[in-house]
Amino acid sequence: MTVSALASAAAAPIRPVDPQVAKRAREVLKSVFGYDDFRTGQDEVIAAVLNGEDVFAVMPTGSGKSMCYQLPALTDDGGLTLVVSPLVALMRDQVGQLRALGAAAATINSANGEEENRNAWRAMRRGELRLLFVSPEKLASDNLLAALRDSGIRRLAIDEAHCVSQWGHDFRPDYRNLKTVREQLGAPQTIALTATADRATRADIVQQLFPREPRVVVHSFDRPNxxxxxxxxxxxxxxxxxxxxxxxxxxxxxxxxxxxxxxxxxxxxxxxxxxxxxxxxxxxxxxxxxxxxxxxxxxxxxxxxxxxxxxxxxxxxxxxxxxxxxxxxxxxxxxxxxxxxxxxxxxxxxxxxxxxxxxxxxxxxxxxxxxxxxxxxxxxxxxxxxxxxxxxxxxxxxxxxxxxxxxxxxxxxxLCRGGVSLYDATIDAQKVLSAVARTGQRFGAAHIADILTGTANEAISRLGHDQLKTFGVGRDKTKRAWNTVIRQLFAAGAVAETGDQYSGYRLTEKGEDILFGRERLTLRTIAEEPKRRRETPRAEAASDLSPEENALFQHLRAVRLELARAEDVAAYIIFPDRTLIDMARLKPADLYAMRMVQGVGEAKLNRYGQIFADAVAAFLRDNQS
Known part of the structure; x- marks a missing residue:
């Protein structure tokens, strides 16, 4: 599928979700996940999934891609969502989080114990699971495919979909079999997701995974925080x-x-x-x-x-x-x-x-x-x-x-904070390119910088490079500055590596044009230390809390850490920082108030709500003015 086809697919409007289904999805969002609203981009993808469309979604890391198949799976009135993921750690992490939310999820993989895998098989055959996570390699098993067919797959979710593309940065050959696996499973509705795919990779993903044109949703790659x-x-x-x-x-x-x-x-x-x-x-x-x-x-x-x-x-x-x-x-x-x-x-x-x-x-x-x-x-x-x-x-x-x-x-x-300025670097570039040419186009950046700065070391003297016209013509700059120029010339395509074991530089056609005055070049100078900024006003920060709220936030983190150690789970599976920040602001000292905190669903409320409400109440008592 061409990039233009991708654009047309993305432009088609999404029809409204059935009101009853939409209501149920909102209830699941609040009761299971503890949120009142979707993150940016989630609602569009989830609406298409709930409408039964095949979907290819490109969303930035941290935007909550997994919610786009987890919530529909828990909104469905039955059926199994099969999630294909490339790493055991990724699968186990998601299963752990889903179970903490009270959702029926499991993974079958080689890192599990035999009993754990047997339990997952049994739960799958009995229709007790809503989500099952497997690797693409695992789907090469005829026994597993047969069991999945018997169980009936309602939806196929393919995470890290860029792994299917030979143009991607993390190509996994086993992902190429998923199109065939999909047909063997009865062609269930399919959703593929990735955070990292340029235009060529996106087009290849669609071609490799979907037999017909899917809904394509591409959201901003920007991570403003x-x-x-x-x-x-x-x-x-x-x-x-x-x-x-x-x-x-x-x-x-x-x-x-x-x-x-x-x-x-x-x-x-x-x-x-x-x-x-x-x-x-x-x-x-x-x-x-x-x-x-x-x-x-x-x-x-x-x-x-x-x-x-x-x-x-x-x-x-x-x-x-x-x-x-x-x-x-x-x-x-x-x-x-x-x-x-x-x-x-x-x-x-x-x-x-x-x-x-x-x-x-x-x-x-x-x-x-x-x-x-x-x-x-x-x-x-x-x-x-x-x-x-x-x-x-x-x-x-x-x-x-x-x-x-x-x-x-x-x-x-x-760079926007003032650590860069531009200048006409044509003369500097010509000095570098001349030194490269006069030394036989086979030396690296350090040697060229030594020549330009007039550094008569043993190698320079032995090779007679201290006799070159370019020796010392760049004494007005440090070696570090010349190395910066050389790197930028490399990035601009004015020099290329020789390809031999010494990693020297040679002139390119563009480099020759610059050397002989047929082309000018603008480069940048870099301040030694760009100004640092500790705050990022484009995102909500814990530093936005008042001193009292921040003290409560740190107290709640300590409570969470103690719980995580006792239960031997990742701290964020109990509650992420964002939820603790909301607690610090709202100060919920009872279960009713705890329900108002973003990220506190029914399962988390029942399991941890009283512990954290008590922690808030104790903190408030101990810090009364």
Whole structure:
């Protein structure tokens, strides 16, 4: 299906939902989930699902995509919703949350014990389940498919649908079988959801999953509560430590490209008194599980991880995400920063990048055993990530443009806050390009910067590069400044990597045009430290609470932590921060008042309502003026 077809599908109006069904859906929203209203975008998707349409929804991380199949499943007068999800952790997390809400949900997967899987099978055969979560690999089982056919699937929900596309950043071949599986299950109504898909990926998803045109709903990719900041990698250990320390006591994630790096960064943070834990595939499974559970339960753990961590983690109160190394794709970057601020409250991001990151990502692509077309796709995606790092315009504007969305400058990213200015860099570019050409087009950024700054080190002298006309012509700038220019030339396509083991640079056709004066070039200069801003006025924040309300909020978090430890569950499964903030404002000291709190449904009210009402009452008594 073409992109134009996608647009026409998205434009068709949604017919009104049957009044009785709509009333029931609202009742479920309040009684089960504890909310009075849907989040932005949810109502449109849910209406289409309740009308029986096939739906493909693209919604930002943290917008409540799972509600779009969970609520219809619980609104139905019967039948099973089969949810396909790529990770065991993601499935178990959702099942745990649904059970805490009193919903009949289960998962069948290899990580379960035999008894747990048998119980899920029995519940499915008896028609007791409303939602069953499985991986796409599990659907290769003929026995499971037969049991699902016998049970009767009312609806098929495909989460993380970008995994089906070869153009996506997280391609999973088993997702390609889902179109056939759908037919084997009797072609049930299908809803596919993703948060990360550019136009080409969206078109491919529709083609791969739907035999006929679905309802396509694409909502803004913008996450206005996220503060976006990039920085040139200079003192990475100190830069990460300073960023994490500035959010002291908060839960966060630091991503690193290699296992060894996660260990080093975690150790560095621990030495500063930060509760940091490393997480990567080289650790024992039991240790990984223990550390993940700690991260979910506690309020102040910083997980330092490879990108394997986070997908399947729905912890809503992650307050920051840092990248110690540049991500390989914009989709990957967007997905990873999307793990912060899922509760809609302000969250902060920092991405470090440098020429070594760019070279590493290039080598990784070159070394992959993939066909030329796939390699070109990955190179295009990497170039887009480099351009995002080196952009001279609003960071959020550049990020959303990648996904085909146009916005005005946000006013709140690092660049909008005054950390950038533009200048005519044609002469600077010509100095770099001349040095590249005069050295045989085979040396990297550090060597070129040494030549321009007139640094007569051993290598420069041995190669005779101190005799070049370009030696010392850039003494007016630091090596760091020249490295910035070189990276921007790379991002602008004026130089390309040589492709050999030394990762040197060569001139491109565009570079030759600039060198010989046929084209001018505008680049950016970066302030050493862009102004930081601790507040994000575009989102509701805990800092909006009065001193008394904030003290009550912290008290309620302590009560929640004690409960989470006692029940061995993630703290947010009891109540997310957003619900505790509402409690701190409303101060519900009895069950009647507790019903008014957003996020308190019947099951949560019955299980935890009195505990938190008593905690509020005790706090108010103890703090009477």
């Amino acid at each position: 996220l503060d976006l900041r990039f920085a040139v990698k200079d003192r990475p250990a100190s830069q990460i430590a300073e960023f994490v320390s500035s959010h002291g006591g908060a839960s966060g994630i630091v991503y690193a490209a290699a296992r060894k790096r996660t260990e080093e960064i975690a150790e560095s943070l621990s030495q500063r008194g930060i509760r940091a834990l490393a997480y990567h595939a080289g650790l024992d499974q039991a240790l990984r599980s223990k550390r993940q559970d700690l991260f979910l339960q506690e309020n102040d753990i910083v997980m330092v991880a490879t990108v394997a961590f986070g997908m399947g983690i729905n912890k809503p109160d992650v307050r920051f995400v840092a990248h110690a190394d540049m991500p390989g794709t914009v989709e990957g970057y967007y997905q990873e920063i999307g793990r912060a601020g899922r509760d809609g409250l302000p969250a902060w991001t920092l991405t470090l990048y440098g020429a070594s990151d760019m070279a590493l990502r290039r080598r990784q692509i070159d070394e992959k055993d993939v066909d030329d077309e796939r390699r070109r796709v990955e190179q295009r995606k990497l170039n887009a990530m480099i351009e995002l790092c080196e952009t001279a315009t609003c960071r959020r504007q550049s990020l959303l443009a990648y996904f085909g969305e146009t916005i005005e400058p946000c006013g709140g990213c690092d």
